[in-house]
Amino acid sequence: xxxxxxxxxxxxxxxxxxxxxxSDLDHLRIAIVERDxxxxxxxxxxxxxxxxxxxxxxRVVEAREASSIGVDLQLTGTDWIGIRDRIFGxxxxxxxxxxxxxxxxxxxxxxxxxxxxxxxxxxxxxHLVDVDGRRIAAPQVLVAAGSRPVIPPITxxxxxxxxxxxxxxxxDRFPRRLGxxxxxxxxxxxxHVFSGLGAEVTLFxxxxxxxxxxxxxxxxxxxxxxxxxxxxxxxxLPTRVERRGEAIAVTVGGxxxxxxxxLVATGREPNSDVLDCDVVGIEMHRHGTIVVDEHQRTSVPxxxxxxxxxxxxxxxxxxxxxxxxxxxxxxxxxxxxxxxHTAIPAAVFSYPxxxxxxMTEQDAxxxxxxxxxxxxxxxxxxxxxxxxxxxxxxKVIVDRASGCIVGAHILGPQAATLIQSLVQAMRFGETAxxxxxxxxxxxxxxTEVVENALLDALEAMSVA
Numbered sequence: 001x002x003x004x005x006x007x008x009x010x011x012x013x014x015x016x017x018x019x020x021x022x023s024d025l026d027h028l029r030i031a032i033v034e035r036d037x038x039x040x041x042x043x044x045x046x047x048x049x050x051x052x053x054x055x056x057x058x059r060v061v062e063a064r065e066a067s068s069i070g071v072d073l074q075l076t077g078t079d080w081i082g083i084r085d086r087i088f089g090x091x092x093x094x095x096x097x098x099x100x101x102x103x104x105x106x107x108x109x110x111x112x113x114x115x116x117x118x119x120x121x122x123x124x125x126x127h128l129v130d131v132d133g134r135r136i137a138a139p140q141v142l143v144a145a146g147s148r149p150v151i152p153p154i155t156x157x158x159x160x161x162x163x164x165x166x167x168x169x170x171x172d173r174f175p176r177r178l179g180x181x182x183x184x185x186x187x188x189x190x191x192h193v194f195s196g197l198g199a200e201v202t203l204f205x206x207x208x209x210x211x212x213x214x215x216x217x218x219x220x221x222x223x224x225x226x227x228x229x230x231x232x233x234x235x236x237l238p239t240r241v242e243r244r245g246e247a248i249a250v251t252v253g254g255x256x257x258x259x260x261x262x263l264v265a266t267g268r269e270p271n272s273d274v275l276d277c278d279v280v281g282i283e284m285h286r287h288g289t290i291v292v293d294e295h296q297r298t299s300v301p302x303x304x305x306x307x308x309x310x311x312x313x314x315x316x317x318x319x320x321x322x323x324x325x326x327x328x329x330x331x332x333x334x335x336x337x338x339x340x341h342t343a344i345p346a347a348v349f350s351y352p353x354x355x356x357x358x359m360t361e362q363d364a365x366x367x368x369x370x371x372x373x374x375x376x377x378x379x380x381x382x383x384x385x386x387x388x389x390x391x392x393x394x395k396v397i398v399d400r401a402s403g404c405i406v407g408a409h410i411l412g413p414q415a416a417t418l419i420q421s422l423v424q425a426m427r428f429g430e431t432a433x434x435x436x437x438x439x440x441x442x443x444x445x446x447t448e449v450v451e452n453a454l455l456d457a458l459e460a461m462s463v464a
Contacts, residue, residue: 005122006031006110008138010330011129013116013275016040017307017319018144019098021109024331030109031136033116033129035274038099041146041308042316043091045166050189052087053169054349057196061229061351068388078197080174088170112136116145117276127280127302140302140330143290144323145275147268147308152181156241160248162262165190175199175261179250181238182265183210188226188350190263195229196351202231202257204238204250211348215360215409217395222411225352225391233257270309287312294338296326304330315346343426347416352391355415357423359397359407370400374432374457378412381452382444387413394453396422396432400461403431410450418450432457 009028012018015038021030037044056078063073103111114132121128126137149164151157163171165186178194180187183205195201203210209219210226223232233252240251247258270288277284283291283299289312290298290305298305304326307319318341325339348354364371378384378392392412399406408422425435436454441447 014144017323143305179259186265192350353415355419372460376452
């Protein structure tokens with residue numbers, strides 16, 4: 001390790017949301033440290049490529065189901081390499097150009113590639129960071145180092161080899177048989193992608209439903225629909241994984257399932273341990289996320305944290321919001337702004353699609369909220385008839401006392417778009433009655449499923 005210390009005004013650890021540097025910091029000398037790929041998980045191996053994979057899978061499934069509306073479509077096949085290269089042929093140049101821009105064209109920014117670790121500071125008011133032997137220091141540090149896949153302790157898993165979300169989308173050969181361990185959004189999305197494109201998918205999940213953190217009704221109906229295309233092995237996780245020639249043998253419950261590739265999608269964990277946060281006394285939650293206040297400050301003055309390393313939400317739009325707040329507060333310490341985590345929506349881009357915001361029924365019950373539920377099946381609307389949809393529904397949870405929406409859950413086509421009006425209503429404290437009655441809903445558009453769910457809640461309130 002060199003004794004030379006390079007000094008900056010701000011060190012940013014992580015180039016995902018940490019790269020969203022506003023112009024009011026242009027006067028600072030900034031170091032960006034990245035140990036993996038420039039642009040972070042979302043761009044390179046998360047939200048963006050996965051959704052670009054979902055689209056062709058959607059088209060295949062829609063073609064297979066077109067007979068329900070009287071259309072006979074012939075699917076002649078899919079081109080995995082063509083699909084993959086279309087996606088990463090666009091993403092990789094964006095990541096590379098972003099890296100080159102920061103490395104070569106930003107006079108106030110120095111890009112340092114390597115693993116950052118906190119060191120004991122030698123000067124009061126300065127934070128010292130080692131990057132593979134290169135020492136840098138600054139009075140302000142923004143930690144935006146993200147998270148990584150959790151690897152479960154299954155016998156033989158590491159020795160046999162497996163895929164995670166980091167690499168599954170870049171496979172050189174499409175697997176005829178794919179095993180997936182996990183039941184969350186990554187498992188649901190990749191299960192849809194690979195089954196849609198022609199693989200035989202077997203999914204192993206320890207609970208009785210997929211998407212177990214969602215509203216129970218959503219989870220149950222999603223699991224039932226998903227199970228029509230994917231072989232679900234529920235209530236068990238594999239106990240052993242081993243290589244058998246070209247195949248991977250997965251032992252679960254007394255059965256052995258052979259697959260060509262195995263995707264581990266059992267969650268993500270923060271990268272805080274890589275940074276040696278304990279060396280400088282940064283307060284941590286028990287599960288490894290960094291404790292931050294409403295301004296994104298850690299327990300150590302001058303050190304800030306955002307995104308997956310500082311919350312359990314693991315959503316890019318949340319990380320971006322936190323980055324905006326942190327950067328503003330770094331630039332304007334006399335006028336601090338606070339992060340607002342009210343009404344954070346999330347979506348699962350599987351088939352069927354799922355969107356959620358706010359409380360589930362169980363959450364409301366646990367919190368002692370006196371609530372009513374309004375729901376409407378897609379099939380109960382004119383556009384739902386056109387879709388011949390027999391699975392989708394919208395559900396709203398309304399606080400009886402205030403009349404405000406405290407939760408909303410949608411399963412079905414365009415769910416991630418349909419939920420937006422409910423997100424806005426929750427964020428701005430609009431009552432269910434105003435949202436249902438004081439605006440026009442286009443007829444016969446799919447948005448009527450939201451309108452009718454709200455009206456159903458209002459009817460339940462009037463009857464009670």
